[in-house]
Amino acid sequence: MTYRLDPEDEREIVQAMCPKCFDTQSCKDLGKDGVAKCAECKVDCKLIYQMQMLAKDCSSQINKNFYRILLYSFDEGYGDRYFGIEAKNLYEDKEAL
16 A cells, blocks of 8 residues: 655656756756756766655555665666656656646
């Protein structure tokens, strides 16, 4: 049973990340092309999934404990196609959302 999903705004599940310094920023101000440049490194950012799920199961149902499941897809082969699609700007791509 999923207890909570963060971020609460599902459009923030995808973030723009700098591949050099690993800084992330919201896709809110990006266009449909999803292109952003890192303010410090001046390189193109790539879109990644960045989310957290808090879940309970039978063993943790009667206490305050829960499982924290993190998905930070910073590299190919590590969750970059977690939902069956590559990360896209969810503010602009309503179909992906």
